[in-house]
Amino acid sequence: MGKTPLLHIQNVVKHFDISGGLLDQLAFSGGKIVRNRSVVHAVNNVSLDIMEGETLSVVGESGCGKSTLARVVIGLYPPTAGEIHYRGQRMDNLQGTARRPFRTKAQMVFQDPYASLNPRMRVRQILEEPVRFHKPELSGDQVREKIAEVMDQVGINPVWAERYPHEFSGGQRQRISIARALVLDPEFIVADEPISALDVSIQAQVLNLMMDLQEQRNLTYLFISHDLSVVEHISDRVAVLYLGTLCELATSEELFENPRHPYTKALLSAIPRIGKGFQHIKLSGDVPTPIKLPTGCVFHGRCPNANDRCRQEVPVARTLESGSVVACHGVEEGRI
Amino acid sequence: MDTLLDVRNLTVKFALRDSALTAVNNVSFTLNRGERLGLVGESGAGKSVTGFSIINLVSKPGFIADGSVWFDGRDLATLSQEEMRKVRGNRISMIFQDPMMTLNPVLTIGTQMVETVLAHRNVSKAEAEAIAMDKLRKVYINSPEKRLKQYPHEFSGGMRQRIVIAIALLTDPALIIADEPTTALDVTIQAEIMDLLLELCRTEDMGLILITHDLGVVSQVTQKVAVMYAGSIVELGETEQVCSNPQHPYTRGLIAALPEAATGSRLNQIPGSMPNLAEIPVGCAFNNRCELGKGACFTTVPQLERKQSGVFAACHELE
Numbered sequence: 010m011g012k013t014p015l016l017h018i019q020n021v022v023k024h025f026d027i028s029g030g031l032l033d034q035l036a037f038s039g040g041k042i043v044r045n046r047s048v049v050h051a052v053n054n055v056s057l058d059i060m061e062g063e064t065l066s067v068v069g070e071s072g073c074g075k076s077t078l079a080r081v082v083i084g085l086y087p088p089t090a091g092e093i094h095y096r097g098q099r100m101d102n103l104q105g106t107a108r109r110p111f112r113t114k115a116q117m118v119f120q121d122p123y124a125s126l127n128p129r130m131r132v133r134q135i136l137e138e139p140v141r142f143h144k145p146e147l148s149g150d151q152v153r154e155k156i157a158e159v160m161d162q163v164g165i166n167p168v169w170a171e172r173y174p175h176e177f178s179g180g181q182r183q184r185i186s187i188a189r190a191l192v193l194d195p196e197f198i199v200a201d202e203p204i205s206a207l208d209v210s211i212q213a214q215v216l217n218l219m220m221d222l223q224e225q226r227n228l229t230y231l232f233i234s235h236d237l238s239v240v241e242h243i244s245d246r247v248a249v250l251y252l253g254t255l256c257e258l259a260t261s262e263e264l265f266e267n268p269r270h271p272y273t274k275a276l277l278s279a280i281p282r283i284g285k286g287f288q289h290i291k292l293s294g295d296v297p298t299p300i301k302l303p304t305g306c307v308f309h310g311r312c313p314n315a316n317d318r319c320r321q322e323v324p325v326a327r328t329l330e331s332g333s334v335v336a337c338h339g340v341e342e343g344r345i
Numbered sequence: 346m347d348t349l350l351d352v353r354n355l356t357v358k359f360a361l362r363d364s365a366l367t368a369v370n371n372v373s374f375t376l377n378r379g380e381r382l383g384l385v386g387e388s389g390a391g392k393s394v395t396g397f398s399i400i401n402l403v404s405k406p407g408f409i410a411d412g413s414v415w416f417d418g419r420d421l422a423t424l425s426q427e428e429m430r431k432v433r434g435n436r437i438s439m440i441f442q443d444p445m446m447t448l449n450p451v452l453t454i455g456t457q458m459v460e461t462v463l464a465h466r467n468v469s470k471a472e473a474e475a476i477a478m479d480k481l482r483k484v485y486i487n488s489p490e491k492r493l494k495q496y497p498h499e500f501s502g503g504m505r506q507r508i509v510i511a512i513a514l515l516t517d518p519a520l521i522i523a524d525e526p527t528t529a530l531d532v533t534i535q536a537e538i539m540d541l542l543l544e545l546c547r548t549e550d551m552g553l554i555l556i557t558h559d560l561g562v563v564s565q566v567t568q569k570v571a572v573m574y575a576g577s578i579v580e581l582g583e584t585e586q587v588c589s590n591p592q593h594p595y596t597r598g599l600i601a602a603l604p605e606a607a608t609g610s611r612l613n614q615i616p617g618s619m620p621n622l623a624e625i626p627v628g629c630a631f632n633n634r635c636e637l638g639k640g641a642c643f644t645t646v647p648q649l650e651r652k653q654s655g656v657f658a659a660c661h662e663l664e
């Protein structure tokens with residue numbers, strides 16, 4: 010309590026307007042010309058704090074808004090509504106140079122190291138680029154030193170700096186992406202599915218590297234993954250999203266041992282684990298489209314515990330005794 | 346027990362200008378009628394090529410260099426294209442990670458299903474439609490009459506994979522080869538599809554070869570498992586036994602690397618990465634990553650043999 014979070018995400022909303030040009034939007038209906046807009050409700054009123062030095066993971070099924078939230082947090086997308094504060098200072102409304110200090114402190118690592126590394130650039134150039142841009146005062150020798158240091162830290166021999174990305178394996182390429190994120194000595198790293206393209210034995214190497222770096226550099230991670238076993242292992246806290254809405258936020262232990270939200274329960278029950286039986290909670294139907302959000306609780310159409318209130322009233326995220334934050338009428342009413 | 350499939354010493358190569366790379370190396374396993382086998386390993390291990398070569402569908406420059414695939418009393422590796430097409434359509438079906446490998450985006454589900462039935466069976470169009478609806482019901486697709494008139498893009502990813510399974514069922518196959526059928530799907534949908542495959546194998550007495558990189562899925566769905574590394578099966582046995590008491594150093598490393606297996610915060614990692622086909626070491630293909638490697642490991646390829654624990658493993662250092 011009272012401690013300023015590294016990041017404070019407050020009522021963040023992100024919509025994408027996909028209606029196209031004005032002419033595409035016009036339609037003739039009931040004798041009148043009407044304008045139809047289609048809006049993807051990718052992130053809906055999400056609030057959470059990320060504390061310094063912790064790993065906060067975001068989980069949920071594809072399309073639930075994980076990447077969008079990550080991009081809003083790091084400033085790649087402006088939020089449609091809501092605020093982002095970094096060390097107590099509001100960031101989302103800053104432009105251009107006012108934003109620069111934050112840009113060096115927060116870095117992103119993407120899923121696909123094949124797509125995110127320019128194939129025509131040598132590793133040295135890939136790593137130099139952000140340094141030259143953000144720290145033009147450094148001498149050539151200082152830049153080279155910095156690059157050798159980060160390459161060493163991520164376990165890529167600095168003598169390979171003149172090679173191109175395709176000369177490395179997938180795991181090594183992801184290490185290079187991580188090195189690129191590190192050259193500016195950031196405090197905060199958003200990692201969007203950083204290990205999803207890697208094989209299990211390589212995943213372990215990259216995850217260990219990320220945990221080591223966190224310890225050495227006191228990094229804070231916003232970690233996105235659909236691999237729930239990995240999330241359980243590396244996270245301090247976990248946020249569960251469904252249709253762009255925060256369902257539950259809890260410490261990793263609490264969430265995996267005692268999930269409270271009906272969606273979290275279903276999601277966790279479906280994790281295939283060695284030696285675990287094959288009993289999982291079956292949900293009816295499919296995830297609805299984020300273009301037309303359901304009324305009330307976004308999960309009500311598939312929830313085994315839904316009642317009339319769920320169909321009408323949006324549940325508010327509340328903190329339970331356990332410290333978990335849960336947005337569910339059923340939990341609030343004590344019937345779940 | 347009744348053997349459905351007997352793969353013996355299967356070797357698949359890819360021709361280069363003046364040499365060939367071995368993608369599947371001397372692979373042998375059997376599958377009984379109605380049995381479910383998992384084929385696991387990292388990407389590039391040779392799982393898909395093994396699956397394709399069973400139905401004799403390895404495409405150029407790949408070719409079956411050696412071995413046989415006994416199915417229903419015939420060696421599929423020696424059949425003509427024409428004969429093979431009949432087996433593929435009738436007795437063995439294959440399902441892929443991407444449903445659109447099977448589905449045609451410009452045809453309705455009904456057209457595709459009816460055509461498939463008519464190509465293999467001497468029935469009327471109405472009967473074919475009835476068969477199609479029956480299979481859609483089997484994969485729990487509601488109101489099949491309506492669904493038959495829809496196009497693939499009108500379905501979600503999970504529903505499309507169900508439809509692909511329904512298509513695979515059209516000819517009442519004795520064996521389904523499913524290559525990463527749920528890798529692109531979310532966990533809740535994966536669980537439903539796996540439920541479905543399991544149920545169908547049981548009710549229809551169908552054999553299943555489940556190709557996946559996910560040991561968790563294998564442990565829930567299959568009875569036997571073959572672990573592949575760099576083109577070879579390194580361990581083969583009852584799924585439960587292999588998962589709870591892995592023998593081969595690679596299998597051990599793989600299971601130990603899962604987050605669930607970590608004792609502290611660090612995960613157990615296998616050093617290095619799987620070699621590509623051109624760089625497979627002499628001797629045991631795993632020797633450059635193995636803690637036990639010595640002597641014979643660097644000179645002689647270990648054969649898959651029954652070890653003391655009862656499973657088969659290809660390792661010089663195991664008793």
Ligand SMILES: Nc1ncnc2c1ncn2[C@@H]1O[C@H](COP(=O)(O)OP(=O)(O)O)[C@@H](O)[C@H]1O
Nearest residue numbers: 025049051070071072073074075076077078299
């Ligand atoms: N640039 C964009 N334009 C329009 N819609 C988008 C855009 N980016 C994401 N979306 C939509 O927003 C929703 C959330 O997407 P995303 O954040 O990528 O989900 P996740 O990362 O959880 O899979 C999806 O419905 C997606 O189609």
Ligand SMILES: Nc1ncnc2c1ncn2[C@@H]1O[C@H](COP(=O)(O)OP(=O)(O)O)[C@@H](O)[C@H]1O
Nearest residue numbers: 359368387388389390391392393394395406622
């Ligand atoms: N058409 C091809 N030409 C050359 N090599 C191929 C071809 N298809 C697959 N391979 C190689 O064969 C090996 C096994 O591939 P595959 O069976 O697809 O692996 P897995 O399914 O286990 O990921 C890989 O090294 C791959 O590069």
Ligand code: SF4
Nearest residue numbers: 306312319337338339
């Ligand atoms: S609010 Fe109602 S519908 Fe939503 S999760 Fe809770 S019980 Fe289910």
Ligand SMILES: [Mg+2]
Nearest residue numbers: 075076077201
């Ligand atoms: Mg994403």
Ligand SMILES: [Mg+2]
Nearest residue numbers: 392393394524
């Ligand atoms: Mg494959």
